[in-house]
Amino acid sequence: MQARTVKARIYSIRRGTIGYSRDAIIIVPGVETAIDAAKFINAKVVWRSKTGTEIIGSVLRVWGGKHGQLLVRFRRGLPGQALGDTVDLIL
Template structure:
């Protein structure tokens, strides 16, 4: 089995009255439709801070109609993670 790594970007934190600090909306460059984004569902997501700590998560589902993904991390993401890159491991 070959492991493929794709770079993506954290677009936003999922919003709501409850506060979803563990959920992030991710954009993959070149993916514009929900059909193209479907191949990334259940992929592993890793965000690395500048200090070297890692926060690991998983892509849950497609978010919206324009190829965005909803990922849930094991721990909450800090504010510095917004706009930062993550690795998608397929």
Template sequence: MEGWIVSFRRGMNKYYPRQVILSLDGVTYKDAVKVIGRKVLWVHPETGEKFVGKIVRMHGRRGHVLAYFKRHLPGQAVGTKVKIV
């Protein structure tokens, strides 16, 4: 399964580079509950470095989910694909 990184989780005055909002292909609000707990993999396009995260909860009512990564992601990760393992 694949998805897209929509944005970092943001507050009013700061953002959280370890927490990202994901939009998953073909996943609706009711189906998003089933992907909680799965691992997420993002590969850096230039260096090939792998970043591993975990889907922890839903975000909103459109099927978006929130994922926490072990290391913070670079800004160029926004708008790129991730793989759901």
């Protein structure tokens, strides 16, 4: 069985009083509700830099109530250049 990939965009990092550089909020085009976004929980996420470095993470849960955003925790912290960049969501 082949893995299906979907392109998503890194919207922001998780904010709080402590640093959450490993946690990112992503938006999947076409997903507008939390019910649609819940289908992506436990999916793998891969961010690739222009130099070829890969940082792998997984979707933890739906973020933002009813807007369909996803919270992703990466294995390593993301650099600032990753904000607004695209990631591959592997189902």
